[in-house]
Amino acid sequence: MSQDLCDMPATELAAAIRAKRVSAVEVTDAVLARIDRVNPVVKAFVTVEDALIVQRLREAGAIILGKTNTPELGAGGNTKNALFGATRNPWRLSHTCGGSSGGAAVALATGMGPLAQGSDTGGSLRTPASFCGVIGFRTSPGVVPVYPTPLAWDTYSVAGPMARTVGDTALMLAAVAGPDDRAPISIPVNPAEWPEAARTPNVRGWRVAWSADLGITPVEPEVARVAEEAARTFLDLGCALEEDHPDFTGVREVILPPRAARMASVHAGLLPTWRDQMFPPLVWNIEQGLTLTATEWGKAEMARTALWHRVRTFFERYDLLLTPTVAVLPFPIEWDYPPEIHGHRVDSYIDWFLLTYAITVTGLPAISVPAGWTADGLPVGLQIVGRRRGEAAVLRAAAALEAARPWAARRPPLA
DSSP states (O other), X not given: OHHHHHHSOHHHHHHHHHTTSSOHHHHHHHHHHHHHHHHHHHOOBOOOOOOHHHHHHHHTTOOOXXXXXXXXXXXXSSOEETTTEEOEETTEEEEEOOSSSHHHHHHHHTTXXXXXXXXXXXXXXXXXXXXXXXXXXXXXXXXXXXOSOXXXXXXXXXXXXXXXXXXXXXXXXXXXOSOBTTBTTOOOOOTTHHHHHHHOOOOTTOEEEEOSSTTTSOOOHHHHHHHHHHHTHHHHTTOEEEEOOOOOTTHHHHHHHHHHHHHHHHXXXXXXXXGGGSOHHHHHHHHHHHTOOHHHHHHHHHHHHHHHHHHHHHTTTOSEEEEESOSSOOOBTTOSSOSEETTEEOOSTTGGGHHHHHHHTTTOOEEEEEEEEOTTSOEEEEEEEESTTOHHXXXXXXXXXXXXXXXXTOOOTTO
């Protein structure tokens, strides 16, 4: 029975508790037992301190079990740090689970809980979701209020839900979204539309674009193959599917200056004492920010504006854009990042997740859902991008794909 409870979606658990078929205590005991058994191997859970999103989850009746692991200061896509060690991919323990919300993704994949929270600047919800075969939803900036944060006006970093099913993702989003005066960019929302979208997965007649690379990055062939196979499912669902993408020319130059400025503003004070012990790519990123000029920042923001108008025009023709979530498969845990992608050198710890970061700079909602698994058992994610503030459409599309290609019952051997 405890095994079944660990693997049940949150929507079914809530219904079972309301119907008194099971108690909240039994659910908690089952999940804690799973954590005791699995966590010593994967090291997903660490400590806990409440943020606004956690407060809202508690108010909605959620049982908070703990805080999951992240990379050092949340920087990079491999969840390891000197304090808690490395969080391992449950599908292949020698490989990374992604990051920065890697502990959250592993906890979900191994049944240590049906819901998890993460944050996303360049792909930190979506990348580990892809690597672990679960869901990570980066919503539009302001949908989920972020507090506390030293950068309350930031439109790059968002908090959001992770889960194993689309219904659970919508359930959690409805509980945590909506305005709060402590988060000045937070916006009014209609939470009821998201669970409804997950329950009505009809996308017939939608216009969908597919791109394996957005014209900005090499992609491993097996990643492209698995993701495209999932994307072509939308033809069976009654959509018009075309290979197309917005013009993302120069997106790397849009990404780098604001990221460097953010890293310097938040973390530069650590360098005098901790430089030699810090994650070297993070030190590099901070130092970039310390030498950044106002002109460089301004040019990046002007380029971001021009990019937005190209993307806005693109979405006048399409309802959705589909891409692989990540250009690579999970890689050995010893690597900070992959040294190359399909024979092309990776220049920095940022360049291997450009498919997610390119969407971040547009502010559009994007979800990573399981596209499938490779022949040797590694997960691949499909990124579904919607129109501006189109969270309901993204959830509806994800639910349609889930109904056509169910994934939630697939578990890593460790679980």
